[in-house]
Amino acid sequence: MVGSNLLIMIHKSLSYITGSTKLFGNVAVLAVGDLYQLQPVRQKHVFLPPSDATAQFAAIWQNSFKYFELSTVMRQRDMEFSGLLNRMRVEELREEDIFVLRSRDIIKHPDYPRDAMHVYTTNADVDDHNEEKLEQLETTKHTLPALDNCRDKHTGKLHVLPSTKHTETGGLRQNLRIAKGAKVMLTSNIDVSDGLVNGAVSVVVGFILSDEHVHKVMVKFSDERAGHRTQQHSPYSTDYPSAVPISRVEALFCVGKRKSVKMSRKQFPLTLAWACKIHKVQGMTMPSTVVSMTGRFMPGHAYVACSRVTSFYGLYIVHFNPKKIKANDQVREETSRLQNCTLEIPPCDPISYQSPEILSVASLNIRSYAKYQNELMLPNISVDVM
Numbered sequence: 001m002v003g004s005n006l007l008i009m010i011h012k013s014l015s016y017i018t019g020s021t022k023l024f025g026n027v028a029v030l031a032v033g034d035l036y037q038l039q040p041v042r043q044k045h046v047f048l049p050p051s052d053a054t055a056q057f058a059a060i061w062q063n064s065f066k067y068f069e070l071s072t073v074m075r076q077r078d079m080e081f082s083g084l085l086n087r088m089r090v091e092e093l094r095e096e097d098i099f100v101l102r103s104r105d106i107i108k109h110p111d112y113p114r115d116a117m118h119v120y121t122t123n124a125d126v127d128d129h130n131e132e133k134l135e136q137l138e139t140t141k142h143t144l145p146a147l148d149n150c151r152d153k154h155t156g157k158l159h160v161l162p163s164t165k166h167t168e169t170g171g172l173r174q175n176l177r178i179a180k181g182a183k184v185m186l187t188s189n190i191d192v193s194d195g196l197v198n199g200a201v202s203v204v205v206g207f208i209l210s211d212e213h214v215h216k217v218m219v220k221f222s223d224e225r226a227g228h229r230t231q232q233h234s235p236y237s238t239d240y241p242s243a244v245p246i247s248r249v250e251a252l253f254c255v256g257k258r259k260s261v262k263m264s265r266k267q268f269p270l271t272l273a274w275a276c277k278i279h280k281v282q283g284m285t286m287p288s289t290v291v292s293m294t295g296r297f298m299p300g301h302a303y304v305a306c307s308r309v310t311s312f313y314g315l316y317i318v319h320f321n322p323k324k325i326k327a328n329d330q331v332r333e334e335t336s337r338l339q340n341c342t343l344e345i346p347p348c349d350p351i352s353y354q355s356p357e358i359l360s361v362a363s364l365n366i367r368s369y370a371k372y373q374n375e376l377m378l379p380n381i382s383v384d385v386m
Helices: 004-018 059-062 079-089 095-102 122-135 229-233 301-306 329-337 370-376
Strands: 118-119 142-147 147-152 173-179 183-186 201-210 213-221 245-246 250-257 261-267 269-270 275-277 288-293 314-319
Touching: 004 059, 079 095, 079 301, 122 173, 122 275, 173 201, 173 269, 183 301, 229 245, 288 301
Parallel strands: 118 275, 118 288, 288 314
Antiparallel strands: 142 173, 147 261, 183 201, 183 269, 201 213, 213 245, 250 261
């Protein structure tokens, strides 16, 4: 997620790379997202003045972008449910919407999917739920300690690691407790091109041991495309077909009150994933989820948590509270401003652009040419390269 400070950094980096003094180094930038969703972590909204005093009056966001709204909802095909979510998004729920949402309260659904992703606002609730689910497994529990190295940046002296949250250590836990059958999530990008990215969910199917210590964690991802190339080259594919080996990774960071201790940590980039925070599910699509409305809800929390499911009947709520459904007033104002700065896109007719001086190229976002062959033969499609 991009906040105002990060937007300035992108502008400065592109300007430095291209040597241009124009906005974003004269590079075309496409900003995609929904301002009504969660505010960037520890950042201001992208449209607010940045912390950099020299850049506060540049109004990069306001002067650089034109607005175009995508109106088709792809995640939910149920028009009534998507309409309810859109009203939740802008904090304009009707009485009948609230009545419908109350019907999804978990108290009235004793058979709710207990293995579905549970969504909370705090790390403490997430950890409690994950530990409870882990203890329910009948398989052997493994505690995997991190390999840490801490030195003072100025003196070089070794230090004992201060108590540090995993959110401040590159997502690597000091002690990772997992077992065969545990639902886990990657906490860092291992190979983006192979789908091994932060947030990818999988199930532990086994362990590779070396000298009685866990050397690899074998996982099977929910998305079969994730880690496909890594799995094909895995030396363990005979014993663990369709499983991907996960190794320890190293993260470097500074800890302590003054960030004076330079630290390296080697750990498996995994965390239990029967539950996670709302920030973590943004961008996910799930068949079912359980949303806890306990704790403090910020603007956008309820909408993001409830809109990850593909159908209304996949949504379950714990302690439903309509007062916690909020939208950000600043976002409302900015969206109104953007709607007056819309980008006008004329309809495109490929035939009208035919010219011996123009080479037309089309990219197809499809998995099967044969399946769409008839559509591609239509007379209104005319390109030189496809």
